[in-house]
Amino acid sequence: MNQKERIAKILELLQEKEKLDATELADYFQISKDSIRRDILLIVNDGLAERYRGGITLPIIKTKIEDYSKRLVINSQEKQLIAHEAVQQISTDQTIWLDVSTTVQFIAKELTKENVLIVTNSIDNAISATQVNAQQEVYLLGGYFNANSHLLHGTSLITQLANFYFDIAFIGASGINETGLFYSELEDIELKQTIIKNAKRTCVLLDSSKVRNTSNFKLDFSDIDLIITDKPLPETITAQLSEADVKIMLVKGGKK
Incomplete structure (x- = not known):
């Protein structure tokens, strides 16, 4: 196992246990304490x-929001399942919003429907979509x-969004x-509110590692139409979503 793979595994273990001992990690990977110290330092x-x-x-x-490229390897199987289900919500001749989200990016990697206009502020989404279909x-x-x-x-994004009306908007959450839904920056809230206002339907893609994560900035469930996730949500959250008339979709192959 190389260092990149080892770090990805450490991050997975950290999500599960919240606290990891360096000596135990060295034993787990069968490497020296100096090597595990270098991993920890990175x-x-x-x-x-x-x-x-x-x-x-x-x-x-807020300080846990991982570097975007590293977050792609965490819970990637669950994210792919969620994105696969999300793609089924898209029809030809639609205009869609793809959020800056590692889960949403898997939609861009899988989307092959014809005459779909993708609007996004994510460079990764743009690259992924056009790698799959150069004509996208x-x-x-x-x-x-x-x-x-x-x-x-930036504020210019809000101005530009006023020119679009989305058949469906796919957004993520921290x-x-x-x-409600939580985000790491106040700017995220204004952007999401504008996107939701300009969308016929809004779909939140949320892997189960996000449950109970909170931060300083919150968006309520108003005008959210659908949440796609990989594991049943706690009953108390499900009840609030039901009251807000938000549909919950559990992906096939999702964890029980």
């Missing part, structure tokens, strides 16, 4: 974990470039609980 420097004496722990959600129509909104998440952002 993870901490990327802001994916906080260091304590003898190991690492999960940070609060993509409108990439302009703005300031964020190198970590490969997205374009977390969910009974009160």
